[in-house]
Amino acid sequence: METYYVSSLWCVPRHFFDQLGETDQSNCLFCRGSAVWSRVSEPLHIYIYIFVCCYINVLLNIEYSLFLNDIIEDDKECFSLSVSGARSLSMTAQLQAQVQTKSKKTLARPGVKNIVLVEGVRTPFLLSGTTYADLMPHDLARAALQGLLHRTGLPKDAVDYIIYGTVIQEVKTSNVAREAALGAGFSDKIPAHTVTMACISSNQAMTSAVGLIAAGQCDSVVAGGVEFMSDVPIRHSRKMRKTMLSLNRAKTLGQRLSLIGSIRLAHLSPELPAVAEFSTAETMGHSADRLAAAFGVSRIEQDEFAVRSHTLAKQAQDAGLLQDVISFKVPGRDIVSKDNGIRPSSMEQMGKLKPAFVKPHGTVTAANSSFLTDGASAALIMSEEKALAMGYKPKAYLRDFVYVSQDPKDQLLLGPTYGTPKVLERAGLTMSDIDVFEFHEAFAGQIMANMKALDSDWFGQTYLGRKSKVGAPPMEKFNLWGGSLSLGHPFGATGCRLVTTVAHRLQKEGGQYGLVAACAAGGQGHAMVIEAYPQ
């Protein structure tokens, strides 16, 4: 008989857990929070649970919202008070940045086309299961595209190509780029395709655009990304699918009846998409916890970084710095114009949470991890001549970029460490040339581990083939407007946010060069150098 695991929040049959291997991981795969699993052997109970749980998508965020509610109740006025240290740090950073000189040379090279970011927008990033819950992925993508059209005043037939990145695909709209483009009213003569590369999917969309323009295939491309975690495809079990497909082919009533008769209750249990690495069967949070431990990152360091992220995001939001956010009238709901996951809290609050993945001694918690998010982004990328010809004032040059990949087990989230020195070398820059750093914050522990890896001579020599360390980015230039931990992380959409934020920060802070770096599932990573467009 199949064994089932039932938690207070979620239930899945044993075979689903098999994907995790013989481990004792008992965190909920969706909310990634802790849950106590107990064994039951009566499938009927499961179906009740499934009925109640699975098809109510709110579930996906119960754990996190519970956590938030706690904070909101206990700590209503904590936002700015509790973390004044971090705030003052960031304020001095901004002041410093403003007085920096702009005497550096440009990265423009003869014979290489200058490619520019004209505009970048995104829908507000919302906790999944909240206001966007009833939408579909292409709805969000369409909203971002319409926002881009609105902001740029771009004629609907003036782009040559549209590329979108996404991770968990809605089967009905597997080429979500095309569906969203059509719905947004773009000319049906504009081809569109969808790319996927885990958390750097929209980076891939943007660099594909850069490639098309550099190759002379296109002059203007819209690149973006979308992720919708409020609804994910949950499949029938393999056995059930096989039976159903055979039913289609069955010719006689007898054949059909015997196929129907072969269905067992256990076949009805659904198959959920896993937030686990396919090659290693390890969930990302678990790997992040191990990574943090490998670099000796303490729980306090992680919690402090998470608080910093939320605090800075809150300040940026309040100061109106997040200009890339567009308002979105959700059908049947209110207008959404703000990210809703930003919740600065106290270290004490953070300290109360139990580890979510490695128990009982782990350090990664629901609060120092990025949460499941719905959101979409879009960017208009053009050759400089084309942009100028169309009368645009570009925001930034998109310069060198690299993709890297490494061991998906022990170095799953070290993409930034590998990508940063590589892209700097390509661009002929050093760490100190960079004025603005925007790294993707998958987990606070992952960011801190990357910082330590970049700052380690041993790591530099052993794994990066260097004589010495790369050096960690200075915190006063790093993710000053919050990051994925606080703003949210719709897997496929984050890359565009990072690039647009760098462009906006360069404008605001007066810097010359910015660096984007991100890690992604599969042990991959990306880094890109962005140069301010002369103002």
Added chain:
Amino acid sequence: MLARTHVSYELKDDVAVIRLNDPTAKVNTLTWQLQSELMAVMEEIWANGAVKGAVLISSKPGNFLAGADIKIIQSANSSEEATGFSRQVQKQLEKFEKSPIPIVAAIHGLCLGGGLELAIACQYRIATKSKNTFLGTPEVKLGLLPGLGGTQRLPKLVGLPEALDMMLTGRNISADRAKKMGLVHQLVDPLGPGTKPAEERTIEYLEEVAVGVAKGIANKQVPLTKEKSLMQKLQDTVMGLGQVRKMIYKTASEKVQKQTKGLYPAPVKIIESVKTGLEHGTKAGYLAESENFGKLTVTSEANALIGLYHGQVTCKKNHFGTPEKDVKRLAILGAGLMGAGIAQVSVHKGLTAILKDTTEESISRGHEQVYKSLNTKVKKRALTSFERDVTMSNLSVQLDYSGFQSADIVIEAVSEDINIKHKVLKEVEAIISPHCIFASNTSTLPIKDIAAASKHPEKVIGMHYFSPVDKMPLLEIITTDETSKDTLASAVSVGLKQGKVIIVVRDSPGFYANRCIFQTMAEAIILLQEGAGPKKLDSLMTSFGYPIGPVSLSDEVGLDIAAHVAENLTKAFGVEGGHSAHTILSDLSERGFKGRKSGKGIYLYEDGTKDRSVNPEAEEILKKYKVAAPPAVSSDSDRQYRVVSRFVNEAVLCLQEGILRNPVEGDIGAVFGCGFPPFHGGPFRFVDSMGAERLVSIMRRFEDVYGNRFTPCQLLLDHAQDPSKKFH
């Protein structure tokens, strides 16, 4: 006070971290030195009121404590001395158990035997989930029992059935399994590299976690006992019933009896010690354990098994130096059972292999064999599907010689026909690079005959694998006079990479293993002619200690192959009885009775039935060759010794002729390749413990009836004349 070299400790806040590190060895073992230093350290810690907890950890990567020092056991002159050792450590471990401060054992790597017994005397155990972390009580494999409190503490910790299973099989238990059994309390994931190497950081992390737990236990934040689930409570209640326990002892004893035929004393003593402890109290239990331990240490079985253990360690080393070029790429000719088996053990250990055959059907079958073996591991969760795929990507099955130019070694497993061997050798030599070795997996053809067709005879060597390759640990490597030293070193390094136990022998028909087996087979056939009956004969030999009887073995190997071997060896040696063996075996196989593979051999093989019956048609054929059994040498025991003495004599002859390099390899080859009873330790140790003189006198008696096939060889006679001469 002498400086401590094996055990050190430092205080981390109020927790003492005790580090085990034997500077004289690669692995930590429980030596006198380590033990006394550990006790001295503990006394110091216990005397220090400021210390609230302790962590016991090894500084060695890959092992916590791999067991008691075998030297202590071997150097014990009497059972009393060994009992004394056991008593002493038992008392020390009792102090651990009753420690006023919690002691946390932090385990990374091997924690076996005495190491496990030390760990389970501690209050709390944390283990890393590393693939190299194993816990277990392998004493039974050495003919001993866990004599340092293991038979008493384990049943209380993991329950009677699990404890018996652990101690009677000696199996290694992975960290995950140990957690489920309740053998360890908590698991720690192995880490990747950080700002220092992975292994180093993992041990550090384990220590950090363990220190945290020790503090937690001292502050009463971490409970020592987990709340038991309903199932466990129920199980405990059931185990509380004397009747139930009685049944378990009975079942375990019966199983042991059935498997060991009463030839191995250790399992019986283990059950006895456990039983005494549970039924008559701990004190009596510890006493029984140490006494039984003492008794077992002086048995010939323990001596033989420990000898085998040492032999195996020796045969897992390359004694021929490092090969000039590291061998990474294999090419295997022939995708049959053997070829595919060789491919399987190769890719599984990270080598790349080309598997070539002449028909699509055979390479497809070969591919399936390798895939299936890996997929079984996936089903058992020993491997992830992803690891399986990556492993399979190292295998290429093909019909042509492409890629052979970059191979480092070619192993042929084609049909046993010298002409075919010559043909493929010539074909291969036209393609391969100059450094590439040509190895033949022939079972009987002399390597020098194969090498005769080679342009580079120094690169030709024999690598005789045993079927099924993934199960049989032995690899017999055969050198000719022309084989170069580097060729030998490379072949050995390949075998070691494949995880094999290796013996190196000189070229001769049948080499070592098959030459000896053939003597057994030939005698078995004669016994069948004399009307011994296949079943009776098999049971005679298994009760002597062979894992499989000679008749079943021939069926497993295939009667056609056995006939082929018989033909070759009879030609080469003119072995008496060989002709009839060859005639009868070919007669059987020509009728289609080829053994298990054809469903019919001397036995009938039907799916679903375990109890197989004798093939009546084969019996008919045997009747044709019937001869009368001379009553003087046909008692059960004589029949056993007729088979065994021919085997042993042939083995000694191989040493005498210089086929074998030493008795150690002879013993290892006989036990791991021919199924010689392990508790005898191999033919040479058998002669040592039985006395050459006695064996010779038995053989003389047979010689009187049968003539020179029972004439003892000169070396055996030498040993018989001078009892001080020993092989070991």
